[in-house]
Each structure stands twice: as structure tokens, then as C-alpha cells.
Amino acid sequence: xxxxxxxxxxxxxxxxxxxxxxxxxxxxxxxxxxxxxxxxxxxxxxxxxxxxxxxxxxxxxxxxxxxxxxxxxxxxxxxxxxxxxxxxxxxxxxxxxxxxxxxxxxxxxxxxxx
Amino acid sequence: xxxxxxxxxxxxxxxxxxxxxxxxxxxxxxxxxxxxxxxxxxxxxxxxxxxxxxxxxxxxxxxxxxxxxxxxxxxxxxxxxxxxxxxxxxxxxxxxxxxxxxxxxxxxxxxxxxxxxxxxxxxxxxxxxxxxxxxxxxxxxxxxxxxxxxxxxxxxxxxxxxxxxxxxxxxxxxxxxxxxxxxxxxxxxxxxxxxxxxxxxxxxxxxxxxxxxxxxxxxxxxxxxxxxxxxxxxxxxxxxxxxxxxxxxxxxxxxxxxxxxxxxxxxxxxxxxxxxxxxxxxxxxxxxxxxxxxxxxxxxxxxxxxxxxxxxxxxxxxxxxxxxxxxxxxxxxxxxxxxxxxxxxxxxxxxxxxxxxxxxxxxxxxxxxxxxxxxxxxxxxxxxxxxxxxxxxxxxxxxxxxxxxxxxxxxxxxxxxxxxxxxxxxxxxxxxxxxxxxxxxxxxxxxxxxxxxxxxxxxxxxxxxxxxxxxxxxxxxxxxxxxxxxxxxxxxxxxxxxxxxxxxxxxxxxxxxxxxxxxxxxxxxxxxxxxxxxxxxxxxxxxxxxxxxxxxxxxxxxxxxxxxxxxxxxxxxxxxxxxxxxxxxxxxxxxxxxxxxxxxxxxxxxxxxxxxxxxxxxxxxxxxxxxxxxxxxxxxxxxxxxxxxxxxxxxxxxxxxxxxxxxxxxxxxxxxxxxxxxxxxxxxxxxxxxxxxxxxxxxxxxxxxxxxxxxxxxxxxxxxxxxxxxxxxxxxxxxxxxxxxxxxxxxxxxxxxxxxxxxxxx
Numbered sequence: 045x046x047x048x049x050x051x052x053x054x055x056x057x058x059x060x061x062x063x064x065x066x067x068x069x070x071x072x073x074x075x076x077x078x079x080x081x082x083x084x085x086x087x088x089x090x091x092x093x094x095x096x097x098x099x100x101x102x103x104x105x106x107x108x109x110x111x112x113x114x115x116x117x118x119x120x121x122x123x124x125x126x127x128x129x130x131x132x133x134x135x136x137x138x139x140x141x142x143x144x145x146x147x148x149x150x151x152x153x154x155x156x157x158x
Numbered sequence: 159x160x161x162x163x164x165x166x167x168x169x170x171x172x173x174x175x176x177x178x179x180x181x182x183x184x185x186x187x188x189x190x191x192x193x194x195x196x197x198x199x200x201x202x203x204x205x206x207x208x209x210x211x212x213x214x215x216x217x218x219x220x221x222x223x224x225x226x227x228x229x230x231x232x233x234x235x236x237x238x239x240x241x242x243x244x245x246x247x248x249x250x251x252x253x254x255x256x257x258x259x260x261x262x263x264x265x266x267x268x269x270x271x272x273x274x275x276x277x278x279x280x281x282x283x284x285x286x287x288x289x290x291x292x293x294x295x296x297x298x299x300x301x302x303x304x305x306x307x308x309x310x311x312x313x314x315x316x317x318x319x320x321x322x323x324x325x326x327x328x329x330x331x332x333x334x335x336x337x338x339x340x341x342x343x344x345x346x347x348x349x350x351x352x353x354x355x356x357x358x359x360x361x362x363x364x365x366x367x368x369x370x371x372x373x374x375x376x377x378x379x380x381x382x383x384x385x386x387x388x389x390x391x392x393x394x395x396x397x398x399x400x401x402x403x404x405x406x407x408x409x410x411x412x413x414x415x416x417x418x419x420x421x422x423x424x425x426x427x428x429x430x431x432x433x434x435x436x437x438x439x440x441x442x443x444x445x446x447x448x449x450x451x452x453x454x455x456x457x458x459x460x461x462x463x464x465x466x467x468x469x470x471x472x473x474x475x476x477x478x479x480x481x482x483x484x485x486x487x488x489x490x491x492x493x494x495x496x497x498x499x500x501x502x503x504x505x506x507x508x509x510x511x512x513x514x515x516x517x518x519x520x521x522x523x524x525x526x527x528x529x530x531x532x533x534x535x536x537x538x539x540x541x542x543x544x545x546x547x548x549x550x551x552x553x554x555x556x557x558x559x560x561x562x563x564x565x566x567x568x569x570x571x572x573x574x575x576x577x578x579x580x581x582x583x584x585x586x587x588x589x590x591x592x593x594x595x596x597x598x599x600x601x602x603x604x605x606x607x608x609x610x611x612x613x614x615x616x617x618x619x620x621x622x623x624x625x626x627x628x629x630x631x632x633x634x635x636x637x638x639x640x641x642x643x644x645x646x647x648x649x650x651x652x653x654x655x656x657x658x659x660x661x662x663x664x665x666x667x668x669x670x671x672x673x674x675x676x677x678x679x680x681x682x683x684x685x686x687x688x689x690x691x692x693x694x695x696x697x698x699x700x701x702x703x704x705x706x707x708x709x710x711x712x713x714x715x716x717x718x719x720x721x722x723x724x725x726x727x728x729x730x731x732x733x734x735x736x737x738x739x740x741x742x743x744x745x746x747x748x749x750x751x752x753x754x755x756x757x758x759x760x761x762x763x764x765x766x767x768x769x770x771x772x773x774x775x776x777x778x779x780x781x782x783x784x785x786x787x788x789x790x791x792x793x794x795x796x797x798x799x800x801x802x803x804x805x806x807x808x809x810x811x812x813x814x815x816x817x818x819x820x821x822x823x824x825x826x827x828x829x830x831x832x833x834x835x836x837x838x839x840x841x842x843x844x845x846x847x848x849x850x851x852x853x854x855x856x857x858x859x860x861x862x863x864x865x866x867x868x869x870x871x872x873x874x875x876x877x878x879x880x881x882x883x884x885x886x887x888x889x890x891x892x893x894x895x896x897x898x899x900x901x902x903x904x905x906x907x908x909x910x911x912x913x914x915x916x917x918x919x920x
Contacts, residue, residue, distance in 0.1 A: 078317075079317075080317060080319070081317070082316065082317070082324070085898075100805065101897050103897070103898060103901065110902070110905075110918070110919045111803075111804060111902070111919040111920055112901040112902050112903070112919070113804065113806065113897070113898060113900055113901045113902065114804055114805045114806060115805075115806050115807065115895060115896050115897045116805050116806070116807045117807065117895060126894075126895045126897055127893075127894065127895055127897065128897050128898050129836055129839065129896075129897065129898035129899045130898055131836040131838065131839075131898075132834040132835050132836045132862075132898065132899060132900055132901045133834070133898055133901045134643070134834065134901065134903050135901075137319075137322075156319065156324065
């Protein structure tokens with residue numbers, strides 16, 4: 045009897061489909077493929093790079109044309125994810141500019157921070 | 159040649175439309191219950207003469223019976239929902255600047271019997287194609303004819319901006335707004351922001367400033383409609399037939415609403431604007447002005463507050479105060495926000511009660527010489543007047559309150575109390591530079607000239623003088639953090655260098671002009687200890703402030719930073735008299751209510767604003783040799799740029815921000831950068847300086863920003879292209895990148911001549 049129960053249990057477990065919670069796919073729209081985006085502090089932004097190497101992301105105040113911040117980073121080929129922080133930014137409307145090490149523009153979009 | 163140049167300049171100005179504005183007339187009083195009174199005085203300025211403009215004319219919160227009309231409407235087209243003729247409380251038109259100005263010059267006001275404010279507002283912009291302006295709420299609307307699901311329409315609306323305002327799926331909160339959409343959008347079944355997706359039959363506004371407002375709690379045309387909220391459902395709707403959670407207006411081409419499921423592809427409208435009063439609009443390139451007249455006898459106080467050109471006036475609010483019992487006491491009421499032109503009306507924040515303000519003595523002829531006027535005191539330019547105290551005793555409880563005197567036809571005006579003797583004379587002084595003509599008086603027979611005096615057979619009567627309490631206007635900034643940033647951009651390295659330059663060139667005692675400062679207000683602002691002398695103590699304090707050793711003021715609140723002056727007093731300040739003038743910070747300035755319509759012009763300047771970059775300019779006529787022209791060239795015009803670059807990266811678990819300077823051809827002696835940082839994620843460590851020229855370098859942590867820069871106050875050194883500032887932070891918790899964690903806002907630089915330079919960050 046014990047064996048029957050054991051075999052039944054094994055069969056039951058073996059036949060039960062493994063319940064894996066589906067994780068929602070990330071929103072991976074390239075930020076430079078849209079004209080403008082509203083962003084909040086700490087939000088992930090996605091973009092594609094043609095090759096691995098050194099790039100810069102630059103924030104430019106749309107009203108004054110002044111650069112207000114720039115991050116230099118080493119990117120990988122394909123999709124890259126970065127966080128954007130907004131608490132220190134006083135401008136509401138900004139350009140986000142992606143350039144390679146030769147200052148060639150890869151992408152440009154408008155972001156709204158407030 | 160000159161004519162050609164002027165013509166070209168005119169054409170260029172016309173074409174580009176520089177300096178657009180709406181000007182408004184001065185306040186006036188209308189007669190109650192009178193039609194056709196002159197309401198002209200508004201005009202549009204600076205727009206291209208060929209552009210089609212959109213103009214809105216409106217009465218704000220009009221009194222019952224108060225309307226306006228335009229006598230001339232040639233060339234104008236009424237916007238949707240309006241007609242040109244007839245009496246209005248609001249009218250939106252399109253036309254050229256000339257045609258609109260002609261119409262504004264013909265504006266007439268009709269008044270009702272109710273006494274109160276008559277606020278007229280005019281707004282204008284270049285008429286945008288594809289957008290409709292609703293003059294009732296001052297919002298723009300953009301119809302989107304391409305069909306979309308409700309949720310897509312809602313999301314797409316949020317991604318748009320227009321004239322600086324984020325869009326949102328249109329909300330319909332009034333019959334007039336519903337009608338406006340009906341009139342302007344040709345399609346039927348138009349999504350608007352109303353849903354019961356969260357809970358069936360609980361219809362809630364889904365976007366815009368009213369988002370979250372519940373307007374209906376049951377399905378069915380009238381069931382559960384919440385009083386005070388606008389509902390306009392078609393018969394039997396909403397009915398949730400097939401799980402319908404979203405609302406459309408113009409259902410089936412009619413004027414009412416229905417509920418539909420999300421998958422329907424419908425046209426929609428994007429709305430721009432969050433205010434309810436068109437006068438509060440903050441659209442960019444949208445120009446407004448207003449005037450508050452009165453209908454009948456209304457005590458009014460309006461203010462024109464001049465901040466100069468680099469301060470956002472709308473960040474300030476104003477409150478009314480009265481001075482009673484030796485204290486300033488706030489008048490209850492909601493503080494009023496300043497308009498973008500620095501205007502504010504405190505009519506609703508006045509204490510209209512009148513209080514005793516002295517005693518007035520008046521005379522009639524009598525049979526007893528109760529009064530004596532002693533001979534004129536030419537030295538002090540006054541008469542001493544005695545009133546027999548038997549006339550006063552038992553009638554005037556406090557003779558020292560006598561402040562006004564009518565003395566036959568000799569004098570009728572203010573007096574200054576001198577003394578009281580209950581058994582003798584009550585004496586007052588009459589200050590006048592003109593001596594009385596006793597022999598020529600109509601009352602000469604009641605005047606007896608004695609040896610050193612004139613005696614008057616006069617009977618006295620006394621009455622209290624009633625006056626409004628002394629009032630004050632107090633300004634407040636809406637946000638202390640923003641005020642800190644503003645003040646950091648007011649007192650900069652340029653101000654400090656200018657003060658040093660003046661001191662160095664002006665002699666050791668500071669009593670000669672070094673020509674660095676050309677205006678009395680510059681001296682007052684440079685005299686930061688307020689002792690009436692500008693000297694090395696002041697420059698030392700300015701330097702301490704710049705380098706973060708010690709702030710100029712004991713507190714960062716507005717009252718310790720701002721200086722307020724009546725415009726006439728401000729204009730009278732010169733390089734020679736500034737030391738004798740009031741020179742303290744304050745955010746409250748007194749004013750006296752006179753007649754019914756009171757307008758006050760207030761000028762603003764700031765402690766330490768030596769170059770007057772954020773201060774009102776003096777009027778040309780009042781400053782003589784210290785002309786606005788020289789002041790303007792000295793301070794506000796920036797003719798020269800230098801370059802700087804910024805880059806940040808994570809290096810060995812530190813966040814390092816590097817700023818490099820490129821002075822180009824300039825002999826730069828001072829720099830300043832405000833680097834904001836997110837202090838919840840970064841901890842400031844230090845600034846590493848690479849500088850030539852032997853400057854004083856500073857890198858001060860102000861909590862939410864670092865003030866970084868260099869200043870050379872003597873010698874021949876300059877800041878060259880090798881100048882580098884490395885600001886080092888430690889992340890408070892692990893981070894993978896730094897985009898936006900720091901940002902530059904204020905920048906400043908100054909050259910050897912004291913000229914302020916613009917720093918171009920690239």
C-alpha cells in the first residue's frame with residue numbers, strides 16, 4: 045500500500061505542470077525612438093548601441109540650450125539600460141542626447157521631468 | 159542711409175515680432191447702473207503686423223449687470239461660441255494686431271447697481287493652427303480625428319505638450335465646455351476623460367486637474383448624479399451594455415454622453431491648461447494683462463512690483479497687513495499671487511474700517527479772544543498758535559491728538575502739537591513757508607494785532623479725524639529651496655569682484671568713486687553691513703558669503719534678503735545721497751490708503767546685488783548722470799561668452815564631476831558654478847581645483863548644491879584654459895550610473911574690467 049501511495053505521488057508530481065509565474069516583459073522601447081517622454085526619478089531608460097565603446101548621455105535645458113549634465117559610460121552593443129534621476133534637475137523640458145566618443149550624435153529626444 | 163537702417167530694423171522687428179506684450183490702462187471708477195462707459199486703454203504691442211492673432215477679452219468674476227461691448231469690430235472674426243455684437247462678459251476674437259487694437263480702443267463697459275471690482279483682462283497670442291481656445295477657462299484644445307481606443311487616447315494625450323503645458327485627455331466639467339467641444343470637433347463619439355473602470359457605475363474624471371473627481375454613483379441618465387458636478391448623459395445612459403467603462407460626448411452626433419467599451423476607435427480631444435481663470439494662464443508666448451476698475455465707491459489698492467528682468471514674479475505672493483498696537487497684523491484672506499508682470503491687487507485684503515487718527519479743530523467767529531497766533535518764526539518756518547484751554551477742557555480728552563486746524567481763512571491743514579496747560583494755553587505749531595495775510599483776511603475784524611501776536615475772537619469746535627489704518631504689503635516666496643537657488647544666482651562672483659574693484663580703485667577710505675559702481679543702489683547693496691559706508695568690511699563679508707564661510711544674512715528667509723522701496727524713493731537714490739537712505743532688508747513695505755483708487759509702484763532690490771542683475775532699474779529722469787543706459791550696460795547686458803564643459807562618471811566607486819573652463823579671449827578673474835546634487839543618493843566629499851593665477855578657490859556644500867568657483871581680487875593673474883574643478887561624491891547606496899544625479903544651474907563669470915560674462919556650457 046505504501047508503495048502504491050509513493051508511486052501515485054511520484055506520478056502526480058511528475059504530471060503536474062510546473063507553475064512558473066510569468067514575469068511581464070520589460071518595457072524596452074528605445075527612448076530615442078519617441079519624440080518625447082515623461083520620466084520620473086530613478087526610471088529605467090533603454091536604448092540601442094551599434095558597437096561597444098565609450099559614449100555620453102547629455103542633458104540639455106531646452107529653454108536655454110545649456111548643458112546641465114553629462115554622463116560618460118562604457119556601453120555594450122545592442123540594448124543598454126540606464127537609470128535617469130530627476131531630483132536635482134530644475135528644468136522641466138530637456139533634450140537627452142546620446143553621442144559616441146567622437147561626439148557623433150546617435151540619438152536625441154525630449155524628456156519632461158515634472 | 160539712416161532711414162534705410164531704421165526701415166530695415168522696423169521690418170525685421172515686425173517680422174520677428176520682438177517684445178510682444180499687452181498693455182493695460184490705469185484703474186478708474188465707473189458710475190453704477192450706467193451703460194457705455196469708456197473701458198479703453200488696452201493695446202497689443204510688438205506682434206507681427208501680418209499675423210493673425212487670437213485675443214481674449216474678459217471680465218473676471220463680473221458683478222451682476224456688468225458687461226462690455228466693442229463699438230468697432232472691423233476685420234475681426236469671433237471665435238467658436240462667440241458673436242461680435244452684443245454685451246459680453248467674455249469675447250474671443252481673431253484678427254490682426256491693428257484691427258484688435260482698434261476694437262480695444264472702442265471697448266465700452268456697462269455697469270449694474272452692485273458696487274465692487276470690475277476686472278478686465280486681455281490675453282493675446284499668435285493664433286495656433288489646429289488648436290481651439292476656450293475663452294471661458296483659458297485652455298487650448300486640440301481635436302484628434304484619428305480614432306483610438308480610450309486607453310490609447312488617454313496615454314497619447316499625456317505625451318503631448320503645447321505652449322509649455324502637458325496635454326491630457328479632455329475633461330468636460332461644464333455645459334459651456336461641452337458646448338465648446340460640440341461646436342469645434344466635427345466627429346461624433348468623442349472620448350473624454352471619464353471612466354468607471356475602477357468600480358462599476360462610479361464615474362470618475364480620469365485626467366487633468368480634476369482627475370479623481372467622482373461625478374456619478376449610479377448608472378442611468380440621472381441616477382446618482384452628484385449635485386454640483388456636470389453630467390450630460392443621453393437617455394438611458396450609461397447602461398454598461400457589454401461592459402462599457404468609458405465615456406464619449408457627441409454620442410451619435412447629438413449633444414449628450416454615452417458609455418462605450420475601450421475597444422471602440424473614437425476621435426478624441428487633448429486639453430492644455432490646468433487653471434480655471436483665464437487670467438492665470440501660464441502658456442508660453444501667450445501674453446496677458448489686466449486692470450481692476452471699480453463700480454462705484456470701492457476702496458482699492460493695486461501694486462506694480464518691479465523685480466527687474468531676471469526674477470520670476472509669479473513665484474511670489476502678497477498679503478495685506480495693518481499696523482495696530484505697534485504691531486503688523488495680517489488681514490485675513492488668501493494671499494494673492496503676483497502676475498508675470500509683477501501686478502497684484504490687494505483690494506480684498508484691506509481693512510476698510512476707519513479709526514480715529516487725531517482731532518480736527520475748526521473755528522467760527524466769536525466774541526472772545528480764545529486764540530492767539532504768535533509772530534512768524536522764520537528760522538523754523540512756523541507759527542505757534544495758542545488755543546485757550548477753556549475751549550478744550552472737557553471736550554478733547556487728549557489735546558495732544560489735535561492734528562488738524564482750520565483757522566478762519568488763514569490756515570486749513572495739519573498742525574503739530576506743542577504743549578497743553580489746563581489753566582493756560584493748548585499750543586500747536588503750523589509749519590508753513592508762507593506767512594499769513596492777517597490784514598487781507600475776510601475775518602480781519604476778528605483779528606487784533608498786538609505786540610508780537612495776533613488775537614482772534616474765535617469759537618472752537620473739535621471733531622475726530624477718521625482714517626484707514628496704516629497698511630502694509632508683505633511678499634512671500636512660494637518655495638524656500640527655490641528662493642535659496644534664486645539668491646545664489648543674485649549674489650555671485652560678479653558682484654563680489656565688482657565690489658572689490660570699486661574698493662581697490664576708490665581709495666583706501668572708500669570715499670572716492672572707483673567707477674566700478676555707477677549707481678547709488680549699487681553702493682547700498684554693496685554696503686552689506688548697512689552702516690552707510692561701503693568699505694573693506696563689506697567686501698570681506700561678500701567674499702565670506704561667496705566662499706561659504708558665512709552668509710551675508712542671519713537667515714535665508716526673504717525678509718533678510720529682499721529690499722523694497724517705493725519707486726519714487728528708489729529713483730531718488732544717487733551715488734551722493736545713498737548713505738542717508740533707508741538701507742535694510744524687508745519683505746513688508748507700508749502704504750497709506752488715500753482716496754478710493756490707490757495704485758502703488760514698488761521696486762525690488764537685494765542685499766549684495768551689487769551689479770543689479772536681479773533688481774529694478776531706476777527711471778531715467780530721476781537718476782541724472784547715473785543713467786539707466788550705463789547701468790544696463792554695466793549689469794544686465796551680457797555681450798561676451800566663455801565656454802565650459804562638464805562630464806561625470808563613476809570611477810573607483812566615486813562619482814566624479816569634472817568642469818573644464820575655456821575663457822576664449824577673455825581675461826577671466828572670477829567663476830561660479832552651482833552644481834545641484836541629489837543628497838538622498840550622493841554624499842559630497844570634496845572639490846579638487848586645478849587653477850593658475852593664484853585665485854581664491856571655493857567649493858561650498860549648501861545641502862542640495864555645491865557652489866564652486868574661483869576669484870582673483872588682485873594682481874595680474876587670470877584663470878586660463880587649464881582651469882579644472884573636480885567635484886567628488888560618494889554614493890550613499892550602490893548605483894550603476896549617474897545620469898541626472900547632478901545638474902548645473904546657475905553659472906557666472908567676470909573679467910578684469912568687472913564685466914559679467916555668460917558661461918556657455920557644452
